[in-house]
Amino acid sequence: MTAASAETSIDRTAVRDALERAQELLWRHQRPDGSWESLCDMGVAPTAQVLVALNHAGALSAHDAADGARWLRTRQDSDGSYRSHPTASHGDLGTTASAWAALHICAPQDSAEGIAAARAYVDRNGGTRAVIEALAGGDPAVVFLALAGLVEPSQLPCPPMLPALVPPLVSFMERRFHSGVLMVGGALTLIAHRLRGDWGADGAPPRGEIARRFAARTLGLLAVFQNLDGSWNANTVQTALILPALRAAGLAAEHPMVAQAVAWLQAQYVRDDDGLHLEAFGSPVWCTAANVRALIAAGTAPGDPRLVRALDWMIGAQSSIEQPAVDNRNPGAPRVGGWAFQPGNETMVDNDDTGAVLTAFGDAVRDRALEVDVSQRVNGSLALGRDWLLGMQNPDGGWSAFVHGLPAKRRGPLFTASVEVSLANPVLALRTLLDPPRELGDPSTEDLTGRVLDGLGRTGLTVSSPSVRRAIEFLRAQQFDHGGFWGRWTVNYLASTGCILQGLARVGVDMAEPWVRAAVGFLLERQNADGGRGELPDSYRDPGLAGRGPSMPPLTGLVLLGLIDAGERSSDAVTRGVTYLLARQDTDGGWPHGDWLQAIVPPDTFYILAEAAKHYPTEALARYLAAG
Secondary structure (H helix, E strand, C coil), X not given: CCHHHHHHCCCHHHHHHHHHHHHHHHHHCCCCCCCCCCCEECCCHHHHHHHHHHHHCCCCCHHHHHHHHHHHHHXXXXXXXXXXXXXXXXXXXXXXXXXXXXXXXXXXXXXXXXXXXXXXXXXXXXXXXXXHHHHHHCCCHHHXXXXXXXXXXXXXXXXXXXXXXXXXXXXXXXXXXXXXXXXXXXHHHHHHHHHCCCCCCCCCCCCCHHHHHHHHHHHHHHHXXXXXXXXXXXXXXXXXXXXXXXXXXXXXXXXXXXXXHHHHHHHCCEEECCEEECCCECCHHHHHHHHHHHHHHCCCCCCCHHHHHHHHHHHHHXXXXXXXXXXXXXXXXXXXXXXXXXXXXXXXXXXXXXXHHHHHHHHHHCCCCCCHHHHHHHHHHHHHHHHHHHHCCCCCCCCCCXXXXXXXXXCCCCCCCCCCCCCCCXXXXXXHHHCCCHXXXXXXXXXXXXXXXXXXXXXXXXXXXXXXXXXXXXXXXXXXXXXXXXXCCECCHHHHHHHHHHHHHHCCCCCCCHHHHHHHHHHHCCCCCXXXXXXXXXXXXXXXXXXXXXXXXXXXXXXXXXXXXXXXXXXXXXXXXXXXXXXXXXXXXXXXXXXXXXEEECCCEEEECCCHHHHHHHHHHHHHHHHC
């Protein structure tokens, strides 16, 4: 099909009608405060692990326990297993073990059949020994089995305490590990010692000088990263793991760190007809920024009162509390001004969300259509956020998620397999401390750097900026021979490449440069017969699957945005993609999510961000119309 015939094959009225329905859906879901929310669904693990942690802390009522068990029973597969995320094709050992633990402590009689089936699944897949061994790969399920009394505590691996008490070694580790990894390591050590009986019952101080100093050191680190709302990273799974560690360190149930963590977890309860459950975390900052961007692209005036509420909500969500010093040792860098995935997650402000907010702010102020007072508020917040973001740029020119200056990644993918860390062998553990895998740090990554460039470009930075040029060089150095780019936080190569093309276009890169055309070619070559695009998390373990998978509307929309920015608006590929989106739109104005996932810790842990199936297709259709 030629460009001319492709152009005439799209009914622009149909696109406008689809956009009208999509906008109506977005407006229906805007919250009264101006924001949008999409709870992030990673399956049953958050519910199971929180129930066990609260029960261990003496903070789970019988009513809530019964409701939680009832919800878990509705999610069990016929083979007794539970899946690691909603679109997984089969059961997962660690998730099933966590659910087994929760059913055992919540409703052992009502759940007897489900407990037996879950235990049988675990036994068929290596038993509790396999669950114990999985801890080395980052799966904490055995901790919850132990808290539920289903694993002999003496079998728990117990990392050494001494390295955390040697100041030069602590400083060395802080410059190589993500702070979250150090917190988890400390929490696991505390829990293991307490459950093994080394220190007596919860609430008693640890026994021995080394143990007391280790507990104090770990509590100090945990206190730095506990949010004012009581959570860690506004994440139920992380908070559920840390809660028993606080008690293991000797804190009483009434201690503020414990009480606030319990209260925050209980506040995350979601009740429905199936019972009680919890999601892993929310994403209001990300979703609000993305929806504002989509609505402006679709023709909503930035001064529309509904959008002004959204802009003011994002301004209010901007962090005004200094980020932990360990996350940015860059001398003179701003300490405030970024955004996290959620307001109130002040200890884990991140570059990705900050870049996303800048894209929305940049679009809102672009045509100077805002009232003067609103414009002043937005521009002031924008400048503060941009300065913070520039202060987080890594020496290699890219951006990581949370931490500045950790060791860089080499060209190529990470997370092709679960990262194994020996917790029981002191020699192997020491080797890991001295030379940790990059997956345990927070290196600059391609997809995130592309999204940051998009935000910087929409707020005025171009290739004339040294920071932008350094970021471009980082991306060029990371590009694969096939032209695509690996994705750390979005699954996977298609999404990353689409984001990067948008970022390059926004900062004024010549989109005809050969390396840019290679990225475009990667996307063009991976279109499905129905016009859509898709990619499964299998591409983390097998890079040969990069860009391959069943069509998914949100990912198709994201790729279309990259192609349109790269000058492919009139191409057959874009026409077929738009046709696919028009055909797949639901009657309510949204789109099916398909199997597209976001990554937490690939290649094993993923979640569904449902809002992506609204804003990416909407923005893509809007940009298609505007570019024609």
